[in-house]
Amino acid sequence: MAWNFPERAALYSAVFATGVSKYRVIGVSRASKVVRVFEIGKRIRSWKRPACCVTAILVSSVAAQAAVAAAAAAAPEPGIWQQHQYSFAFLGFTSTYSCDGLADKLKVLLLAAGARADVKSTPGACAAEFGRPDKFARADLSFYTLVPGGSATGAAATPVQGVWRSVDFEPHEPRELGIGDCELVEQFRDSVLPMFATRNLDSHTTCIPHEESGSTLALKFEAFAAAPAVPAVAAAAH
DSSP states (O other): OOOOHHHHHHHHHHHIIIIITTSEEEEEOTTTOEEEEEETTEEEEEEEOOHHHHHHHHHHHHHHHHHHHHHHHTSOEEEEEEEEEEEEEOOOSSOOEEHHHHHHHHHHHHHHTTOOTTOEEEEOSOSSOTTSEETTOEEEEEEEEEEEOOOOOSGGGOOEEEEEEEEEEBTTBSTTOOGGGHHHHHHHHHHTGGGSOEEEEEEOOBOOTTOOTTOBOOEEEEEEEEOOOOOHHHHHHO
């Protein structure tokens, strides 16, 4: 019985990927697992593959197709910048931040999540002096996030190229992040992250008040961010 079209197409793609892409695969038999490769009507080679190898080829083909799909998903698309201003008041129990320390940590999270490079994160109105922990630490945020779509008009909404990219928040990712920041990341996820264009949010963050032991910091998502700048030499080559 002949192989159906999806099976045949997957096998052909896999054979091409093995180094015979300049040839054409003409015949495949399900019963014998024989692959015959021709070039300009002339048979170049014919070999028999065990069923396990044919299965491996098909799996490789599926993986290759998944890689192509992932590359397509990362293709640049137009986006517009949106401005946000927010007063962040930390409400955690385990860690205590100074207002300037909170502002610095929030800037790290904003940039990692895909905010534009001109993020402004400044200490809010705090009772404690600079550098001293404050139970009611605050920070004032002003930042831009990229939103898919270039239909808006006006100079401030000039479309720029953006891509979907993966973001991980976990201990030491970004480098400045620790398990003691669990409640901060949890609050950032709930109050600030909705201002970003995100998808595929996967949160396994569990914060235990007043203790770090047993807490889990694991937040993953895809964010729409500005595409990396193309080097001038590469751009000129195209």
